[in-house]
Amino acid sequence: MKQDNRKILPAMLCGALGRCPACGEGRLFTRYLKVTDYCGHCGEALHHQRADDAPPYFTIVIAGHLLVPALLVFETVYRPPLWLHAAIWAPITIALCLSLLPRIKGAIVGLQWANHMHGFGNPDEDPAAPGEIEPNL
Numbered sequence: 346m347k348q349d350n351r352k353i354l355p356a357m358l359c360g361a362l363g364r365c366p367a368c369g370e371g372r373l374f375t376r377y378l379k380v381t382d383y384c385g386h387c388g389e390a391l392h393h394q395r396a397d398d399a400p401p402y403f404t405i406v407i408a409g410h411l412l413v414p415a416l417l418v419f420e421t422v423y424r425p426p427l428w429l430h431a432a433i434w435a436p437i438t439i440a441l442c443l444s445l446l447p448r449i450k451g452a453i454v455g456l457q458w459a460n461h462m463h464g465f466g467n468p469d470e471d472p473a474a475p476g477e478i479e480p481n482l
């Protein structure tokens with residue numbers, strides 16, 4: 346069910362969960378970070394999204410703020426050798442970043458949809474079909 350009154354937090358939550366921000370039912374991603382052009386459940390056009398560099402930026406900020414204090418506490422308390430730091434923190438960092446990235450991208454797509462950004466909710470603003478969209482270089 347499409348909403349006329351778009352609420353930001355529910356849309357961001359649906360996006361973070363990989364669901365369509367309009368109906369909360371359809372899948373948002375067709376692949377790991379590839380946003381579907383149209384929701385398979387409600388038909389909402391999602392190709393308007395322009396998340397660009399925001400998801401990696403926020404992923405780095407969040408992961409850094411979680412991992413650096415944990416690393417410093419671990420170093421202060423246990424004083425492990427450097428190889429142990431690398432063995433522990435490298436896989437944790439990779440796993441955390443790979444799990445955060447699609448959630449943050451989904452939340453940003455939900456935010457853009459809720460705020461009618463980049464043609465979301467206004468077909469007159471961007472009537473181009475998904476195959477006709479030129480990359481934003």
Ligand SMILES: [Zn+2]
Pocket residue numbers: 365366367368369370371384385386387388389
């Ligand atoms: Zn939908």
